[in-house]
Amino acid sequence: MLATMKNFNTTSKPLWLVFIAVFAVTATNCSNENALGPNDANQLRFSEPIALGDLNGQLAETPVRAEIKLLDDGLVAREVEIESPDEMFRDEKLEFAILSVDDAAGTLVVDFADLSIQFDGSTTFEGFDGKNITRAEFIAFVLRELGDGRRVGVEAKRPAPVEPQAPDDATFLAAKLELEDVDDRKVEMNIDSDNLTINDPDAVIQVLGRQVELRLGDGTTKLEQEDDDFDDEIKFKDFVASTGDNIFTLRNGTIVRIVDGVTQIDERDDKHRLGSLAEVQQAIDAGLSVRAKGEGIIDPDNAGTLIAIEVRFKIKREDKQISLQELALLLGGGSVRAEIELLDGGLVVRELEIESEDDDEKDEEEIEANIVAIDAGGSITVDIDGLTINFDENTKFEGFDGKDITLTGFVALVEGEIAAGKTPRVEAKRPRPVAPQAPDDGTFLATEIELDDDNDKSDDEREIEINVSAANLIVNDPRPTDGPDATIQVLGVTFEIRITEGLTKIEVEG
Numbered sequence: 001m002l003a004t005m006k007n008f009n010t011t012s013k014p015l016w017l018v019f020i021a022v023f024a025v026t027a028t029n030c031s032n033e034n035a036l037g038p039n040d041a042n043q044l045r046f047s048e049p050i051a052l053g054d055l056n057g058q059l060a061e062t063p064v065r066a067e068i069k070l071l072d073d074g075l076v077a078r079e080v081e082i083e084s085p086d087e088m089f090r091d092e093k094l095e096f097a098i099l100s101v102d103d104a105a106g107t108l109v110v111d112f113a114d115l116s117i118q119f120d121g122s123t124t125f126e127g128f129d130g131k132n133i134t135r136a137e138f139i140a141f142v143l144r145e146l147g148d149g150r151r152v153g154v155e156a157k158r159p160a161p162v163e164p165q166a167p168d169d170a171t172f173l174a175a176k177l178e179l180e181d182v183d184d185r186k187v188e189m190n191i192d193s194d195n196l197t198i199n200d201p202d203a204v205i206q207v208l209g210r211q212v213e214l215r216l217g218d219g220t221t222k223l224e225q226e227d228d229d230f231d232d233e234i235k236f237k238d239f240v241a242s243t244g245d246n247i248f249t250l251r252n253g254t255i256v257r258i259v260d261g262v263t264q265i266d267e268r269d270d271k272h273r274l275g276s277l278a279e280v281q282q283a284i285d286a287g288l289s290v291r292a293k294g295e296g297i298i299d300p301d302n303a304g305t306l307i308a309i310e311v312r313f314k315i316k317r318e319d320k321q322i323s324l325q326e327l328a329l330l331l332g333g334g335s336v337r338a339e340i341e342l343l344d345g346g347l348v349v350r351e352l353e354i355e356s357e358d359d360d361e362k363d364e365e366e367i368e369a370n371i372v373a374i375d376a377g378g379s380i381t382v383d384i385d386g387l388t389i390n391f392d393e394n395t396k397f398e399g400f401d402g403k404d405i406t407l408t409g410f411v412a413l414v415e416g417e418i419a420a421g422k423t424p425r426v427e428a429k430r431p432r433p434v435a436p437q438a439p440d441d442g443t444f445l446a447t448e449i450e451l452d453d454d455n456d457k458s459d460d461e462r463e464i465e466i467n468v469s470a471a472n473l474i475v476n477d478p479r480p481t482d483g484p485d486a487t488i489q490v491l492g493v494t495f496e497i498r499i500t501e502g503l504t505k506i507e508v509e510g
Contacts, residue, residue, distance in 0.1 A: 049224055052200065054225070063163070063164050064082050068207070080224070092190065094172065118172065120173065126502075127501055137482075145348075152346065153181055154179060157174060187207055191207065202215055236293070237294075238252050262307075291313070292311055294310045320508050321506065324485055335467050337354070338354055338468045340463060347494070348484075348496045351505045364430060370382060374415060384462060385493045387493055395449060397448075436471070441491070442491050464491070474487050
């Protein structure tokens with residue numbers, strides 16, 4: 001069994017050297033039954049489907065750690081994975097959207113059938129960037145987001161109990177609460193035979209007093225077992241230093257191997273996205289920087305190497321983080337191109353990046369968001385404070401497949417998506433104006449509107465790329481109590497910059 005280092009920090013080289021040393025010893029005691037040749041994908045299985053009877057048999061003998069991912073709403077599981085025994089000693093976790101918070105009572109209600117998560121004086125709090133914030137800052141942010149009708153997610157953690165919690169016990173006292181994007185609805189808890197009720201071919205897992213349906217008969221729910229030999233996914237993120245034969249090395253010394261037929265390389269249609277190691281090397285040879293981001297497991301045949309489960313290669317300039325005062329000075333010197341990425345559901349800036357000088361001269365400004373309403377007469381409303389994107393007879397439309405469609409076809413497609421309860425993602429473009437648009441001017445006439453069905457939230461957040469100047473920025477000095485450090489107004493919408501709480505990062509593209 002390989003040792004456990006789940007969220008390995010590849011930014012620390014000394015830690016990596018210790019890590020290699022530990023695994024070098026461990027590897028000598030491991031069986032070679034999973035040793036892999038360069039292209040031997042058949043021996044590598046990160047998880048495998050199991051039958052309901054297999055799970056029932058395991059639970060009759062011993063508790064297990066279950067990761068239960070739910071559908072977007074309700075109490076139906078889309079995936080249940082039985083994790084390796086090591087996981088039972090790690091923190092139990094909940095990831096859901098927050099519905100309400102009561103500071104006095106110390107409760108947080110989430111969209112898991114209105115479950116109340118408790119917190120107290122020993123609970124720690126984190127912002128979106130992983131930095132600690134105070135309880136008061138956490139509560140103030142959540143109340144403000146909910147008060148403005150925006151969604152915000154949370155990951156709640158607690159130490160795993162000695163024995164699995166009784167199925168009808170809804171108590172969950174969080175040791176840590178972390179702000180998160182609203183993405184997966186997920187429970188990671190230890191369970192035993194008391195939690196499972198079988199109605200073959202379906203079943204119910206009861207946790208925290210909630211009965212989660214396993215719809216195996218119609219394929220809605222996938223039931224899997226994590227492979228004990230490949231249970232330690234390690235995240236990596238750094239620039240690529242070099243490449244070799246199915247190998248790339250990160251600048252911090254991490255070596256990552258790609259296994260044909262196993263490693264998933266994200267090669268979406270993006271001019272900055274690369275689909276192979278050959279393309280990565282070509283970019284490096286051309287003097288460009290390529291960042292690799294993904295996760296992998298320790299190669300059982302070579303403890304100093306990761307095998308990539310999935311990886312994304314992207315040409316990216318190396319950014320420099322700057323202060324709010326430095327941002328104000330930059331804007332005072334003239335107009336610049338800003339990419340404003342928002343936190344999920346709200347009007348708080350997650351990242352404000354001032355792009356390079358050549359980007360300032362780009363032909364098009366862009367909005368990426370989700371459509372909440374459409375008017376065939378010439379407007380789309382998106383989930384950025386009701387921002388309206390206009391279109392006319394000169395606007396070009398593209399469907400989800402990237403192919404041109406008519407205005408009539410576009411409207412019908414969007415209306416159908418909305419009627420089905422969906423919020424289709426859209427990218428709208430227009431030529432940049434000669435000078436930055438007035439901050440309170442909400443006009444955006446699109447020359448091109450594209451529908452996008454990509455659900456990768458890590459890179460595709462709601463964002464606006466637009467030229468701005470000093471007129472768009474207001475710095476609050478002194479900062480008001482519980483207020484933002486500054487605001488930036490574009491297209492008639494005011495966005496909050498919250499650096500003090502660790503929610504906003506400001507960078508200049510390299």
